[in-house]
Amino acid sequence: MAALTIGFLMDPLETVRVDHDSTFALMLEAQKRGHRVLYFEQGWLRFNGRCAEARMRHVTVRRELGRHFDVLDEATHPLSNLDVLFLRKDPPVDSEFLHATQLVELCQGRKPVYINDPAGIRDANEKLFALRYPDLMPDTRITRELPVLLDFIARNETGTILKPIDGFGGKGILFLSRGDRNARSAVELLTQGGREAVVAQAYIPESRLGDKRILLVDGEPVGGVLRVPSGDDHRGNMAAGGTPHKAVLTARDLEICERLKPELRKRGLLLVGIDVLGDYLTEVNVTSPTGLVEANHLDGVCVEARVIDVAERLAAERPAS
Structure with missing residues (x-):
């Protein structure tokens, strides 16, 4: 052409x-x-x-x-x-x-x-867009109310992940176990004393094995990276020290991609990176999703050519x- x-x-x-x-x-x-x-x-x-x-x-x-x-x-x-x-x-x-x-x-x-x-970018906040599919996600709350967050933390046996709504690159993500004496202080800090809403999600134990960044081009999965956290951290983000490994897409991963495809295409979101922990969708990244180079190397693909x-x-x- x-x-x-x-x-x-x-x-x-x-x-x-x-x-x-x-x-x-x-x-x-x-x-x-x-x-x-x-x-x-x-x-x-x-x-x-x-x-x-x-x-x-x-x-x-x-x-x-x-x-x-x-x-x-x-x-x-x-x-x-x-x-x-x-x-x-x-x-x-x-x-x-x-x-x-x-x-x-x-x-x-x-x-x-x-x-x-x-x-599409304006409408698809990377933490909030996934909430359109609650059946695909871990149990999640979005609130600035301290009692609601503390009650949620107290009820999650495996622990709770707290993160800022507009966070990126793993910044500001906290893990709190049930009964953690730092819980109230952490919630106050992250919500700035109850002035800003945060994301609270039930911790998925499989996250120790890594989270998958799956790249979708025009709604179709074209490559992925398993981002494995370091031994002393709970975050798999490569910007936070996670290391990339080959990702094998499961039937559940493909189901999640298929559910998202119509809405992504409708909104003109042509290059998207979704994050999957275990069987659960956690984020839909639409601003400048990363992982192309790593997916190319690990999967033997060329994501940028598809784009x-x-x-x-x-x-x-x-x-x-």
Whole structure:
């Protein structure tokens, strides 16, 4: 097909880990196919009185530590100049990020193919979206009320996981056993004295064996990683010290993926990473899901190729105006 102009709204390109970063893998695949790769940061996005535009860098990329990209040129472009726009800014999903998802929709003429759709990202909080499927999840509570949380902790024989609603990378996740003398203090700390709601989930003992990050492209599972926590931690997140292992998808994993597929497609959530502990869905990650490079290595797949396939197909199907 004809070369596309593909934009990436992302964190500074200087900071990416070339051997791990999923966005960088997507950029490499787009470039390999002859597409023009433009990158810009959230702070470079603006509204010019008629439409959204951004200062963008046309780059070439290579998997070489320390010299992994070159800037060919830098100019301001309206977002309508893009055929595809990857929204890959890492969390936190704060007010500035939400404002950016609104700005990128303000295009005159043809809008780019969004991966993922801005409205879908806004609607699908990574901790809360899974609550649409309570039968797939561990027993869960969302509240800021200390008595409710303390009662929940007291009733879970295997223990309780507490985590901030907008947390990421394993930050702020606590494990509390029933009868833990730190429970009240931990709840007060995480809720900021009852001012912020948190997620409380019954602890799944199988989590010691690792949690699965399953990558879905256009609703279909294409690869996965079993993230195993270190011996002195309960978190499997690779950012928190977990190590990647080959994941074998079970019938239950595939059932979860199939249940999610219609809603993900409906909302334009084309690249998603779901987290599964044992038989339970815990999170649906839609902002900048990671694990592509690890899944490729462990499963012998090329997740980014599947993603760019979808981007090319949707770009070709766009109406003329």
